[in-house]
């Protein structure tokens with residue numbers, strides 16, 4: 001027997017199968033990981049196919065050294081998915097296969113953990129008799145009693161109850177009355193204990209949604225998009241759908257944008273599904289992640305919740321894949337090989353006969369457009385559960401505030417509502433869009449902004465330790481005493497950072513308690529959970545935070561939400577700015593009034609007339625979609641076109657730019673004339689908006705491509721071009737998540 005094997009080396013030259021001999025007595029299946037000789041080294045590889053006869057000289061064929069696991073690490077259906085990803089992401093097959101495994105599994109960096117265990121080999125009916133027979137040893141009697149359930153018990157645990165347990169244990173084992181062996185144990189991450197609440201009675205809308213979804217568990221259907229307003233109870237629909245899948249013997253995958261942002265959803269699932277649930281996220285230790293993965297692979301966990309890469313979880317007999325908050329950018333992988341987890345989810349579901357369900361309160365323009373074209377089935381949940389009203393939204397114009405002499409960070413209205421909320425003993429959430437408006441440090445005399453020495457971005461002031469930090473590369477510097485340009489002492493942090501707002505809130509409302517959630521306060525492993533739990537327990541009246549408090553959280557006691565500087569994303573030079581701003585504002589507003597008391601929202605903005613702000617204030621997705629879709633058609637943005645860019649990075653801007661220009665010229669030469677006009681709307685070589693990151697100068701060739709039957713071929717050609725040798729480092733990006 002011979003095996004075709006992909007050696008786990010990510011290089012174009014090795015991206016083909018090699019044939020190895022399978023030694024007598026070794027059983028291999030496609031997908032099994034093996035150790036093989038490669039050149040003078042030993043390498044890991046994946047069995048792709050087995051065959052009876054080799055296609056070249058048998059004498060030259062080397063043998064497989066060993067199987068790394070006794071089971072195929074890559075399921076057959078995931079093997080097929082890997083082939084598809086190779087095609088779509090233009091990457092070597094081994095890179096696509098690597099997506100299917102926890103990274104730490106490769107290279108044997110984590111080991112299966114074992115523990116010595118013992119169990120009794122005496123039948124239940126003979127136990128009393130066996131105990132009676134041990135009249136001379138109290139230890140043996142106790143041991144038999146402790147083991148009488150017939151289950152495996154860790155020896156370590158028994159040692160805690162019986163001193164020198166080894167001796168009676170050996171005595172029993174020698175007489176075949178007990179068995180001692182090393183058993184695998186699974187490291188389980190800590191989630192805390194969760195009580196299962198009783199199932200709520202489903203609302204009419206939830207029932208209708210479920211009725212539409214359930215048939216897709218048994219017969220193939222188009223992907224679904226649930227457009228459900230915030231608080232419409234989508235999670236309960238997922239739970240019922242997943243439960244039904246489980247009853248049918250099927251598994252489920254639920255993707256969430258960022259696991260630490262959704263502790264509640266995990267709690268809900270955990271309380272209903274217990275140990276059949278596995279959770280995959282980046283904050284697990286390597287050992288925990290490996291064990292969670294193995295629980296899934298070995299079928300002990302049938303339901304998986306996880307971020308983007310959980311779409312590759314080895315769930316067999318998949319019944320449903322759910323993508324929650326499908327509009328989130330985190331579903332686009334930012335690393336090579338690049339993939340969109342939503343596309344993979346849909347493709348995987350189709351391949352495995354499972355239902356694909358995308359859901360959001362603010363669907364992406366793309367997915368909603370797919371519904372209008374009839375490619376997806378739209379399910380609408382326009383009302384909140386129990387007829388709770390959507391919150392009342394007020395918009396305050398910050399330019400107007402300034403004209404009235406208010407230089408503070410809160411508008412008069414937000415201040416008034418906060419006063420009322422705090423004195424009534426209720427809870428408020430304040431949201432700051434930090435990425436859009438960090439507290440940069442400027443000189444009030446000459447206007448100089450302090451920038452990172454390695455990146456072309458302003459540094460952010462942190463008042464706790466009076467340092468300046470770069471959010472791109474992490475550089476930290478002490479706050480200078482004078483302006484580096486003009487030496488004036490009038491150098492100040494500008495704008496609003498979370499810390500500054502926190503200080504202001506503590507001053508305005510001493511005793512109310514403020515919990516701040518941002519990158520700095522949530523670095524620890526359970527920090528998110530702890531902060532969220534403290535707020536839920538009422539230990540503070542105000543929760544202040546960045547993007548990470550905008551979504552998913554469900555605090556029934558919150559009656560007021562303030563978006564302090566939420567529309568700053570509108571200033572980003574990116575065609576998706578209106579979409580992102582709208583999504584963010586609707587999600588933020590959706591945090592208010594989720595309990596019995598109705599909620600209010602104050603949006604502070606400099607652009608009250610913008611359609612994204614107006615539609616968000618009215619919480620009218622359809623109005624937003626109409627305007628945005630129209631604008632994209634008019635200005636030829638995706639989904640009507642495709643953006644592609646070659647990003648060129650180098651030590652010097654000159655090299656980066658020259659590379660970009662030569663690529664641009666090459667494309668014009670090759671696709672010039674009328675063909676160019678039909679397919680490439682514009683092509684431009686330029687410095688990238690962020691000109692330097694981590695000391696690397698950045699330039700790009702930016703192109704807008706018309707959707708055309710030929711586009712796929714064009715992209716393949718671009719991919720080839722990106723793989724050629726250049727003085728600068730070049731990557732091709734198609735509809736990149738960021739054009740920075």
Ligand code: ADP
Nearest residue numbers: 200201202203230231232233234235236385554
């Ligand atoms: P969404 O994800 O659509 O914003 P959630 O799933 O977070 O909404 O649900 C909002 C709130 O409504 C949660 O507190 C949830 O426990 C509650 N809820 C959901 N379904 C029901 C129901 N049928 N009856 C009562 N409460 C419900």
Ligand code: ZN
Nearest residue numbers: 452455470473
């Ligand atoms: Zn930097």
Ligand code: ZN
Nearest residue numbers: 443446483486
């Ligand atoms: Zn100055």
